[in-house]
Amino acid sequence: MTDALVRLSADHPLLLWLLPLALLPLLASAQRATPVASIAAGPPDGLSRAVGVVVRLGGILALAGLILALSGPYRRGETLTRTGIGAQVSILIDRSGSMNETFAGRQPSGAEESKAAASRRLLAAFVGSRTHDQFAVTAFSTAPMLVVPMTDRHDAVRAAIAAIDRPGLDYTNIARGLAMGLSQFAAASPSTSRALLLVSDGAAVIDPRVQETLRAAFTRLRPNLYWLFLRTKGSPSISDRPQGEDTPQAAPERHLDLFFKSLRTPYRAFEAEGAEAVADAITQIERLERDPIPYTEQRPRRDLAGFAYGMALIGLLILVLAKLGEADLRRTGSSDAAPNRSLPVRLAA
Amino acid sequence: MRESRQPDIVYRPRGRPPGTRPGAHRGRESGGLGTFRDQVPFLRLPDARRIDVRATLRDPFEGTVVRRFEARTPIEVWALVDLSASMRFSGEADRGVLASDFCRGLAASATRIGDPFGLIGCDGAMREDVFLPASRARSQVAAVSRRLADAACTGDRADGFLAAARRLTGRPKMVFLVSDFRWPEPLIAEVFAALSLHDLVPVVLGDTAEAEGLPEWGLLELDDLEGAGRRVVFMRPALRRRWIAREAARAESLRRIATAHGRPPFRLAGRFDPDAVSRHLLGT
Numbered sequence A: 001m002t003d004a005l006v007r008l009s010a011d012h013p014l015l016l017w018l019l020p021l022a023l024l025p026l027l028a029s030a031q032r033a034t035p036v037a038s039i040a041a042g043p044p045d046g047l048s049r050a051v052g053v054v055v056r057l058g059g060i061l062a063l064a065g066l067i068l069a070l071s072g073p074y075r076r077g078e079t080l081t082r083t084g085i086g087a088q089v090s091i092l093i094d095r096s097g098s099m100n101e102t103f104a105g106r107q108p109s110g111a112e113e114s115k116a117a118a119s120r121r122l123l124a125a126f127v128g129s130r131t132h133d134q135f136a137v138t139a140f141s142t143a144p145m146l147v148v149p150m151t152d153r154h155d156a157v158r159a160a161i162a163a164i165d166r167p168g169l170d171y172t173n174i175a176r177g178l179a180m181g182l183s184q185f186a187a188a189s190p191s192t193s194r195a196l197l198l199v200s201d202g203a204a205v206i207d208p209r210v211q212e213t214l215r216a217a218f219t220r221l222r223p224n225l226y227w228l229f230l231r232t233k234g235s236p237s238i239s240d241r242p243q244g245e246d247t248p249q250a251a252p253e254r255h256l257d258l259f260f261k262s263l264r265t266p267y268r269a270f271e272a273e274g275a276e277a278v279a280d281a282i283t284q285i286e287r288l289e290r291d292p293i294p295y296t297e298q299r300p301r302r303d304l305a306g307f308a309y310g311m312a313l314i315g316l317l318i319l320v321l322a323k324l325g326e327a328d329l330r331r332t333g334s335s336d337a338a339p340n341r342s343l344p345v346r347l348a349a
Numbered sequence B: 001m002r003e004s005r006q007p008d009i010v011y012r013p014r015g016r017p018p019g020t021r022p023g024a025h026r027g028r029e030s031g032g033l034g035t036f037r038d039q040v041p042f043l044r045l046p047d048a049r050r051i052d053v054r055a056t057l058r059d060p061f062e063g064t065v066v067r068r069f070e071a072r073t074p075i076e077v078w079a080l081v082d083l084s085a086s087m088r089f090s091g092e093a094d095r096g097v098l099a100s101d102f103c104r105g106l107a108a109s110a111t112r113i114g115d116p117f118g119l120i121g122c123d124g125a126m127r128e129d130v131f132l133p134a135s136r137a138r139s140q141v142a143a144v145s146r147r148l149a150d151a152a153c154t155g156d157r158a159d160g161f162l163a164a165a166r167r168l169t170g171r172p173k174m175v176f177l178v179s180d181f182r183w184p185e186p187l188i189a190e191v192f193a194a195l196s197l198h199d200l201v202p203v204v205l206g207d208t209a210e211a212e213g214l215p216e217w218g219l220l221e222l223d224d225l226e227g228a229g230r231r232v233v234f235m236r237p238a239l240r241r242r243w244i245a246r247e248a249a250r251a252e253s254l255r256r257i258a259t260a261h262g263r264p265p266f267r268l269a270g271r272f273d274p275d276a277v278s279r280h281l282l283g284t
Helices: A002-006 A011-029 A044-071 A114-126 A154-165 A172-182 A208-221 A252-261 A276-286 A305-326 A334-348 B052-059 B096-113 B140-150 B160-167 B186-194 B237-260 B274-283
Strands: A009-010 A031-038 A072-073 A080-087 A089-095 A133-142 A142-150 A194-200 A224-230 A267-272 A291-299 B027-039 B065-072 B077-082 B115-124 B126-135 B174-179 B200-208 B218-224 B231-234 B264-268
Touching: A002 A009, A009 A011, A011 A044, A031 A172, A044 A305, A044 B231, A072 A194, A072 A305, A089 A172, A114 A154, A114 A224, A114 A276, A133 A154, A142 A172, A172 A194, A172 A208, A194 A276, A208 A334, A224 A252, A224 A276, A252 A267, A267 A276, A334 B126, B052 B065, B052 B186, B077 B096, B077 B126, B096 B115, B096 B140, B096 B174, B096 B200, B115 B140, B115 B160, B126 B140, B126 B160, B160 B186, B186 B237, B200 B237, B231 B237
Parallel strands: A031 B218, A089 A133, A089 A194, A194 A224, A224 A267, B077 B115, B077 B174, B174 B200, B200 B264
Antiparallel strands: A009 A072, A080 A291, A133 A142, B027 B065, B115 B126, B218 B231
């Protein structure tokens, strides 16, 4: 309550010094006074007293409302921190040229959809299914691109995801993409549940020196890592050992998986070979990420002049009604007095 | 002129005023001229001019009988006028004008038949600027009208009537108490008791606007002329009925007090009608 009061402010606060004028109706009345010989002549009447108080309050309300309205009151905008159920999800999307192909490894034609289009469709449903999730979207190919920083504006996130089926280009530089994806996690409270969702259709060798940096970042932030591997039919799986030398260069997917497993953070890899498999994977991720998350809520500045004018209107209405209901002793008394009055006229005639 | 056309207020004092001066009312004393009263033996009233010859001859004891006549004596008429602020009330008629009309009419009627007329104005105290000693001069009418026109009604009490009552000592007089009697009831009783030696005629200045003329519906902001503040009244038929009943109760309690000390009050409302006053005075 006091917090709400603190946030009240006015455009012209100096006008508020006029507020004591609102007490004027206590001193003077707008009603026409009817002089009477004795005020005690009328019987005491509770309803009349109530009406008197209401009219007086109406005057105070009208004056106070007008002064308040003129001063331009408003409630300052604020940022509220609340706790909801959700997670901070950093989505890292591969934009390499191969994402433009279908799961069959061809250029899409007719009703076929590319890997990028499929992931776009399914991720868009993922975003916004829970109100308090926060998302960041990063794309990477040769260099990482920050698309949307961590935000709870799901419209922006959906727009970012809608853009990922633009034709991709170049190669897959997963190390820098991971670094940027991780950098999206703000140093929020430690209880926040974080998830890094990597969507890619391939992998690349991570330089051992960069590996150390990434390892440190993962240890610090401890995100849940999900790898949505969009496998093209026929290409090697994560777990496939290559026939030749087992080096990162020969089987980058397998070694990236091994690297992730060595991070000592919760990690799951989903290998999807079609749109349905992607949908299943996303449903699983959604189910796993259910933790309390502090989120911020923006409350915009709110103009309160309308309320003040409304208040003044109520007061003025009361005053106008009282004025319209005004009666006059002398005028209304004439109906009874009329025969008496005509007498002197006749005498004078 | 209005005064010449206006009929006189005809009044008859209660009882027989003492005094030897010739006047217009049946006196307590017997005198030479006037209405026949009784016959007394010559030795009791040795006035040879009034010997009743027929009664003397008829008397078997051969006594001499003298006729006695009622002396007609004047009586002092006083108007005690309330000059408190409530007399500024103006509804159907202006209360001050009404009081002034009444006093002028009374002064004219009294002085025309040779009764001295005096005027005392009272509010919180006796108002010396509105005091006229009793006089039979016909110029009294103009003086009364001047005094009352100049008098400012500002007081918020009516205790001056008690002082006025102390000034009205001596022979019984006719005292007209002109006020709206919006006083505390104990004061009314006290003033009436103080004046009960005289032939006391309360003249209540009323106004239909204060009771029957009230509106059925409406919002009134009453402003007390005597400075008792303001009050908003939401008039409606139920409240109007209660109001009129309250006014009637007030009039009844005034009538009760007044009747205990003399005559019932005369209600002067709307317009001053001398004939109505006469009828009231002769009927009570």
